[in-house]
Amino acid sequence: MIEADDDPEISVILLAGAGGAFCAGVDLKELAATGFTGDDRTENCIDRVAACTTPVIGLVDGPAVTGGFELALACDFLIASPTARFADTHSRVGIVPGGGLTARLADTVGIRRARQLSATGQYIDAPTALAWGLVNEVVESAELLTRGIQIATTFAAAESRTLRAVWSLYDGMSADAIADGVARERATNAQWSAAMEAVAEAGAAVIEHGRAQNRER
Numbered sequence: 001m002i003e004a005d006d007d008p009e010i011s012v013i014l015l016a017g018a019g020g021a022f023c024a025g026v027d028l029k030e031l032a033a034t035g036f037t038g039d040d041r042t043e044n045c046i047d048r049v050a051a052c053t054t055p056v057i058g059l060v061d062g063p064a065v066t067g068g069f070e071l072a073l074a075c076d077f078l079i080a081s082p083t084a085r086f087a088d089t090h091s092r093v094g095i096v097p098g099g100g101l102t103a104r105l106a107d108t109v110g111i112r113r114a115r116q117l118s119a120t121g122q123y124i125d126a127p128t129a130l131a132w133g134l135v136n137e138v139v140e141s142a143e144l145l146t147r148g149i150q151i152a153t154t155f156a157a158a159e160s161r162t163l164r165a166v167w168s169l170y171d172g173m174s175a176d177a178i179a180d181g182v183a184r185e186r187a188t189n190a191q192w193s194a195a196m197e198a199v200a201e202a203g204a205a206v207i208e209h210g211r212a213q214n215r216e217r
């Protein structure tokens with residue numbers, strides 16, 4: 001992604017998933033095994049996509065859930081297939097978003113719909129996503145990549161320096177609208193993560209203490 005963004009010969013980046021899903025989000029088994037912490041944050045794929053100065057078009061076929069939803073929202077815009085589904089299940093799995101979801105989702109669909117999605121964890125289908133302004137177009141799965149290439153081709157026909165200048169203006173507008181929200185979410189995520197890690201460690205200590213007492217008997 002970094003190499004593509006830095007390459008002046010690349011006008012557009014098309015981002016798609018594999019295996020019938022755009023992105024299913026965090027691995028819950030890994031989360032249970034390793035825990036979750038917001039300390040020592042490093043740049044992740046969501047940050048990288050959001051930071052791209054080259055236009056990024058997300059091609060969503062299948063589910064984009066939780067962290068995958070954040071990744072989709074980090075794209076400049078989305079083209080979806082009829083099988084696309086979107087959901088924010090952070091509250092269901094016990095994770096405070098940290099990839100800018102609350103800021104970008106509210107900016108995209110409005111704060112009332114964003115609240116509903118985050119509180120309920122409900123999935124919305126492609127027609128609803130189109131009606132809500134979450135995706136720009138819906139095309140058949142077999143046509144998704146073709147449509148992405150068609151749009152990329154029209155971008156490539158533009159004068160590259162002018163397109164980058166115009167795109168930077170849109171990037172600036174977007175950043176102005178969500179910067180405080182993204183920063184606030186990250187701070188809350190870090191505080192929550194540290195607290196949850198402490199709770200998990202305390203719980204593990206209690207369990208081990210009980211096991212030790214049983215061994216001494």
